[in-house]
Amino acid sequence: MSDKPEKFIDENGLRLDGRRVDEIRPMTVEMGVLSRADGSCYLEWGNNKVLAAVYGPRELHPRRLQRPSEALVRYRYNMAAFSVEDRIRPGPSRRSTEISKVSGEAFEPVVMKQFYPGAVIDVFAEVLQADAGTRTAAINAATLALVDAGIPMKGLVASCAVGKVDGQLVLDLNKPEDNYGDADLPIAMTEDGEITLLQMDGNLTADEITKGIEMARKGCEQIFAIQKEALLSKFGTADEEELLKEAELQAEVATSEDESEDVEVISETVSDEIQAEDDEPEAEDDDEGENTELQDEEEAFTDDEVGDASDEAEDLFGEDVSEFEITENAESEDDSSSEPEGAESDEDEGEKNE
DSSP states (O other), rough: OTOOOOOOOOTTTBTTTOOOOOOOOOOEEEEEOOOOOOOEEEEEETTTTEEEEEEEEEEEEEEEEEEGSEEEEEEEEEEEETSSSSSSSOOOOOOHHHHHHHHTTTTTTTOOOOSSEEEEEEEEEEEEEOOOOOOHHHHHHHHHHHHHTOOSSOOEEEEEEEEETTTTEEEEHHHHHHHOOOOEEEEETTTOOOOEEOOOOOOOOOHHHHHHEEEEHHHHHHHHHHHHHHHHHHHHOOOHHHHHHHHHHHHHHHHHHHHHHHHHHHHHHHHHHHHHHHHHHHHHHHHHHHHHHHHHHHHHHHHHHHHHHHHHHHHHHOOOOOHHHHOOOOOOOOHHHHHHHHHHHHHHHHHHHH
């Protein structure tokens, strides 16, 4: 206990590592570091170094563990034997088993397991170097690994711890604060503020718990920003998203313009057809007018010829031509009507003679 500091917070309100009580440690994230995993993430948070990997969804064995309506999310937390100064025994322990259980339940509200009935999604979080807050660092890394694996999720999950040193609440404990502090309150929550993990080690009053949850909420907001920045750096940038939105808007505008042009073309075609239909009767009227004029001309020409012929007939015969025409027409009609009868009589006589 000789290495315990006399004060964790100095007179200026600064902690041992120079942070204020409501500040988190620097965090760096790198995604897609394992080629054989479906999704992976490497996270450094202060002196913590965590590697998370996701495998699945895949078939679950043994089959008796399968869930007919949803997938099973298996979370395994482990600290490497070389992750701490005093080498620990490799393999699972009671502590790692307990952390694996509660950390896996932190993803229950966000992972959309109903899309993979009977399958399993394995999440492995390996602590390579420990420096207090390893379970919260593992949850933050596992969230990004799940996204990298393409697992459908309702949102991100961020985790941060609140502790008590020198009678004051502090955010994101470092190793001395975690080892010698009065309390430790790790919390995980969604972007909507829903708490998915809450544990406590030590003694805190009800007011201190309420204040600690609010401090953890602000810390998770900073972690959400870091997670989203990491996702944008892996899958795209904000500029590309803006360009994509502009392209979609331009496509919608172009589509609307094409539709308006099609409407104009259709309207012009219809108007042309209507105009053509209106013009057709006028053309018929013109034809009828021309036919009438031709008939008038023919009638006028016939009357003139008849007049000339009647004058010549009067000079030759000295009689009224109109009576002659009527008489002649009547005789011609009688002759024409009598010709078939005469023809038939001649044929009858010929048959009799034969």
